[in-house]
Amino acid sequence: MxxxxxxxxxLLLIGLYLPSTQAQVxxxxxxxxxxxxxxxxxxxxxxxxxxxxxxxxxTLSGSYTPNNxxxxxxDALLNQYGDNQDAKRAIETTLFNKKIGTLEYRFYLAxxxxxxxxLAPFVRYASMxxxxxxxxxxxDGILHxxxxxxxxxxxxxxxxxxxxxxxxxxxxxDLWLLGPFYGTQVKSTFTGEDPLWxxxxxxxxxxxxxxxxxxxxxxxxxxxxxxxxxxTATLNGPYxxxxxxxxxxxxxx
Numbered sequence: 001m002x003x004x005x006x007x008x009x010x011l012l013l014i015g016l017y018l019p020s021t022q023a024q025v026x027x028x029x030x031x032x033x034x035x036x037x038x039x040x041x042x043x044x045x046x047x048x049x050x051x052x053x054x055x056x057x058x059t060l061s062g063s064y065t066p067n068n069x070x071x072x073x074x075d076a077l078l079n080q081y082g083d084n085q086d087a088k089r090a091i092e093t094t095l096f097n098k099k100i101g102t103l104e105y106r107f108y109l110a111x112x113x114x115x116x117x118x119l120a121p122f123v124r125y126a127s128m129x130x131x132x133x134x135x136x137x138x139x140d141g142i143l144h145x146x147x148x149x150x151x152x153x154x155x156x157x158x159x160x161x162x163x164x165x166x167x168x169x170x171x172x173x174d175l176w177l178l179g180p181f182y183g184t185q186v187k188s189t190f191t192g193e194d195p196l197w198x199x200x201x202x203x204x205x206x207x208x209x210x211x212x213x214x215x216x217x218x219x220x221x222x223x224x225x226x227x228x229x230x231x232t233a234t235l236n237g238p239y240x241x242x243x244x245x246x247x248x249x250x251x252x253x
Contacts, residue, residue, distance in 0.1 A: 028252040031114050031166075033174050035063075035248045042069045043098070047174075047248065054111040059120070063100040067129075070095060086135050094132035101125050104160065114252070115172075120160040124181065126239070127153040134192065134231065136211065138204035146231050148192035154239030156183020164250065172250035179243035190233045197228040 035045035047061035078091055104122035108114065129151045137143050158181025166172035194200075200208070205226060212224035212233050220237030 028169060031164075031172065031174075031250050031252045033061075033248040033250045035246050037245065037247045038063070042066065045100075045246075045248070049106070049114055051113050054113055055108050057106045057108070057113050059102075059104045059106060061102045061104075063098070063102075065096065065098040067097040068095045069097060089135045090132050094130065096128055096130045098126060098128045115164055115166050117163050118161075120162065120179070121157070122160055122179070122181070123155065123157045124183075125153070125155045127151070130188075130190075134190075134212075134233075136208060138200055138208070140199055140201075142196065142199065144194050144196050146192040146194040148190040148231070148233070150188045150190040150235075152186050152188035152235075154184045154186040156181040156239045156241075158182065158243070160243055166250065166252055170252055172252060174248040174250050176243055176246035176248070181241060181243070183239040186235070186237055186239045188235045190235070192231050193229045194231055195229065200228070 029051040031049040031051075033047040033049070035043075035047070038045050043063060043065045045061055045063040047059055049057050049059040051057045074091060078088060102122055102124040104120040106113070106118045106120040108116050108118045110116045129149070131147065131149045134146045134148050135143060158179055160176055160179030162174065162176045162179075164172060164174045205228070208231075209224050209226055212231075213222060215222040215233075217235070217237070219240070220235055222233055222235055224231070224233045226232075
């Protein structure tokens with residue numbers, strides 16, 4: 001984390017000391033970008049930016065995370081929750097795919113678009129499919145696996161702070177520093193089956209439902225229904241998150 005912070009700080013300092021005349025003589029008004037940092041976690045984002053005037057531009061981006069991608073930052077989550085065997089199994093078995101579209105309006109503070117500091121109000125829409133194993137051990141001591149599948153979609157809006165460099169006429173970097181967003185209510189239903197359900201006692205069924213209903217997620221509620229062998233858990237809450245510390249390779253023309 002320290003190395004990443006030092007790298008980002010170095011990039012900012014380089015940008016601050018680049019000659020400002022470089023942006024003023026720029027004639028290329030279209031910039032195409034690939035998010036390099038997303039590739040590390042198997043997520044691919046392409047963005048097209050079109051300069052409108054010295055202070056502003058419009059960008060449109062699309063992101064795709066392929067099928068059967070592990071949960072991001074899996075190792076960090078395992079380090080935090082790995083002592084809980086049920087949580088560890090859930091993290092290890094979670095797979096998802098995701099599609100995101102984002103439209104933003106950029107305002108370049110110094111009037112040298114498309115270079116320098118910018119503020120970018122944006123809207124985005126996302127859809128996601130998720131699968132994982134819900135594991136639990138009832139009173140008979142036998143481990144149960146219920147494989148769950150779910151999907152959801154939601155839209156939101158936010159503001160991104162960033163800095164963009166262009167080194168010469170064509171090559172550049174775009175740093176997305178911080179962009180919190182908040183949006184529509186999301187309702188996602190996880191559905192799966194427990195093949196060992198006949199061994200459950202009434203007390204086990206009550207405990208299973210209580211465990212699911214008492215799942216704690218910030219700003220979300222979880223409600224379950226058990227019609228064994230089917231287990232259903234419904235997640236309700238806002239679509240929110242943060243775009244942060246993304247670094248994209250840019251080509252202008």
